[in-house]
Amino acid sequence: MIRSVCFCLLIVLSSIKGFAQSVTLSAFKKVNVGNSEIDLITFSQDSKYVIVSDSKGKLQVFELETGKLIKADQTSGKNTLIEYLVRDKALLVVKANGTAFTLPIADGQKKNISINFSNPVTAVIDPSQTYLTAINKEGQIETFDLVASMTHNRMGSNINGKNILFLGYDRFGQQLIGLNNLGDCYNWEFLSQKLIRQLKLQSEEFSGSKSVVKTASLSKGSDLFLVAFQEIFIPKGGLRPGGQPERRNSIGTFDLTSGNENKRIQVQFRPDGFSAGAGANHLFYFSSDSRTIFSVDIDKGEVTEPISVDERPSAIASSKDGEWLAIGTTEGKVSIFEVIKNNPAEISITNPPVSRGYGETLIQDVNSIVEGRIAGLDKVNTVFVNDAKAAINPDGTFSAKIDLAPGKNRVRVVAQNAKSQVVTKDIYLTSQPSTKSSTAKPVTHGQKRIALVIGNADYQFSSKLRNTINDVKSMEATLKSLDFEVILVQNGSYETMKNAIFSFGDKIEDADVSLFFYAGHGLEVDGANYLVPVDASIQSHLDIKQKCIPLGGVTNTMEFANEEGLNMIILDACRNNPFPSGKRGGEGLARVNAPSGTLIAYATDPGSVASDGDGVNGLYTGELVKQLKISQRIEDVFMNTRNSVEKLSGGNQRPWEEARLKGVFFLK
Helix, strand or coil: CCEECCEEEEEEECCCCCCCCCEEEEEEEEEECCCCCEEEEEECCCCCEEEEEECCCEEEEEECCCCCEEEEEECCCCEEEEEEECCCCEEEEEECCCCEEEEECCCCCCEEECCCCCCEEEEEECCCCCEEEEEECCCEEEEEECCCCEEEEEEECCCCHHHEEEEEECCCCCCEEEEECCCEEEEEECCCCEEEEEEECCCCCCCCCEEEEEEEEECCCCCEEEEEEEEEECCCCCCCCCCCCEEEEEEEEEECCCCCEEEEEEECCCCCEEEECCCCCEEEEECCCCCEEEEEECCCCEEEEEEECCCCEEEEEECCCCCEEEEEECCCEEEEEEEEECCHHHEEEEECCCCCCCCCEEECCCEEEEEEEECCCCCEEEEEECCEECEECCCCEEEEEEECCCEEEEEEEEEEECCCCEEEEEEEEEECCCCCCCCCCCCCCCCCEEEEEEECCCCCCCCCCCCHHHHHHHHHHHHHHCCCEEEEEECCCHHHHHHHHHHHHHHCCCCCEEEEEEECCEEEECCEEEECCCCCCCCCHHHHHHHCEEHHHHHHHHHCCCCCCEEEEEEEECCCCCCCCCCCCCCCCCCCCCCCCEEEEECCCCCCCCCCCCCCCCHHHHHHHHHHCCCCEHHHHHHHHHHHHHHHCCCCCCCEEEEECCCCCECC
C-alpha cells in the first residue's frame, strides 16, 4: 500500500553555485584501461570510483584517488548503459543484446536482472532510480520497474529509434524525453504512456539550412535542453563549380517546455559528445576532429579554457558533484581532470593559511586580516575582499580586514585591471571566537538569502489540514527576520508548485543560504517521497507519481545552486494519510542517506506520526521556529528542537538527525 510520509525533513545540500564562475581543468591522473575504445564512463555518487566501459564490453572500476583497479567484468557484447545505483552501492549494466545485471562495487557477486529488452539502442534510469527505460531501433520504448522486478509498460513512439541521440528524464522524473538526429523532440508522461508534446529543435541561422543534431543533454539543475548542431547551408552567391555546402557548428540552448531557443553559441569544432557539469551554466565537449576538450560558459555564450589530450577522445563524463571530469579515448586511456572554479591559480592567499578542505581554516576571532597576491593579471588597479576595497601594492600584493560571522564564512576576493578583466577566488574560513577574543557582534549583512515557503491546507479531494497555513506564515515571518527574501505559496496546485520551484531555482544562483519549506500532505511510494498539491486526485500509487511533486525534483533543483553556502529543504509533512492505499509500500518513510555536506532532520521516527499540535502550529514547526530565532549552530537548532519535542510529546514523538556537514553554520 501507499506509505504516508509522516515526517518533517530537512536537507542541507552542498552543491555548485550558479555564479558565473570561470572554470579551468587541472590534469590529475591517467588510467590505462586497455587497447579498445572507451565508449561509456560514469562516477559513483561520492566520486570515489570512476567506472569505464570499452567497445568490447569490458567493464572496469577504478579508485579515483589512486587509480587502483577495484573490480572488473568481462561479459561479451557492448554495454548500452552503466549507472551507479545509490541504494545498492552497485552498478546497473544494460547490454546491447537487452540483458541486464547489477555488479556490487565492493563486496558481493554479479546478479542478473529478469529483463530482456529488444536490442536497445540506448537506455536511461529515472532520478529516483526506480525505472529503467530503453528504446530500440523500431522506436519501441519499454520501461522496467527495478523495485518490483517486472516490466512496467511498453509503448510505441513516433521517433526513429535508429537515429535516436538522447533519451532522458526531466528533473522530476515524471516526463521522458527523446531526441533524434534531425531535432525531433518528444515528451511523454511515461507512466500513462501519453504523448505530451512534440517539438522541433533546430538552428535556423541561415535561410534554407538543414540542421543535423550531433549530441544532446539536459543541463544540470535547470530546464535547458543543450543541443549540438552542425548546420549545412548554401553560401551566399550559391555553389561554385565543384564547391560544397558550408557547415557551421553551434550549441543551442532550448527551453524544455516551450521548445524556444534561448541562446546559440558558435564553436569551431563539431561537438561529438558533451557533459553538463561544473554547475548549471557550464558544459564540456569534445570533437572527434580534435584532441582538445572545450569548456563552454553557457551564460556568457563563449568557449573557454581548451585542454589537450594525448589521444583522440571518444567518451566524456562529469562526476555527480561536478568536481571531476573524465575523458576516454580511442586508444583505451582515461584522463581525469580536476574541475577548478574561479581561477584559483591567479589569486594566492598568504594569510591566513588556507586549507584546501572545506572551511577547515579556523579563526578564533570575529574578524581577520586577509593578505594575498595577484598573478597573471597585468596592471591590477582594484581588489575587493567581500565587497570592501582592499589596499593593493605595485607588486600585486593586497590586504584587507574582514568581519566574520560565527561558523563557516565564504570570503570572495575579486581583482580587476585597467582593461576591466576580472579574476575571482573564494576561500572559506570558520570563525569560532574564543572567550578572550572580541565580543563585538560580527556583521552578516550582504548575504544573499532566498527561501521558498509552501503551505497546503485546502485539499480538493481529501480532508483539509488545520495548522499548515499557520506554519508557513510563522516560518515566513521568522525567515524574514533572518534577512531572507521569502517567496510564499499558499494552497498550491501542481502547476503552481512546479513553477514556483523552477522560479526558486533561478533565484538561488550564488545564494549564501537557500531554504525550501513545505507544510502539507506528504506521501512515499517505492522509496521516493512526494509533496501533494491541493488539486491532486489520488486513487493509486500511480496517481502519486503523476500528480504529486517528487522530493527528488526539489533536491535536483537546488543541487547546483551553491557549493559553498547553506542550502536547506524543510518538509513538515507529518499529518495523517487520507488517501486510498496502493498496491505497494508499508508504514513510514524510506530512510534517506545523507550525502557529503548534508544534514537530514526528521520530525519523528520513520514509521511514526508527528503531532499536528494543539496550538497555532504543528508541534515540530512550532519548536523549530523558536530555535531558529536563537543564535546557535544549525546542528544545535535541531538538537534543541528534538529535545523540546520529545519532552512536550511525552516521548511519543522523537525527532532525529543525520548530518555530514562540511562546515559550521549559523543563521543568526
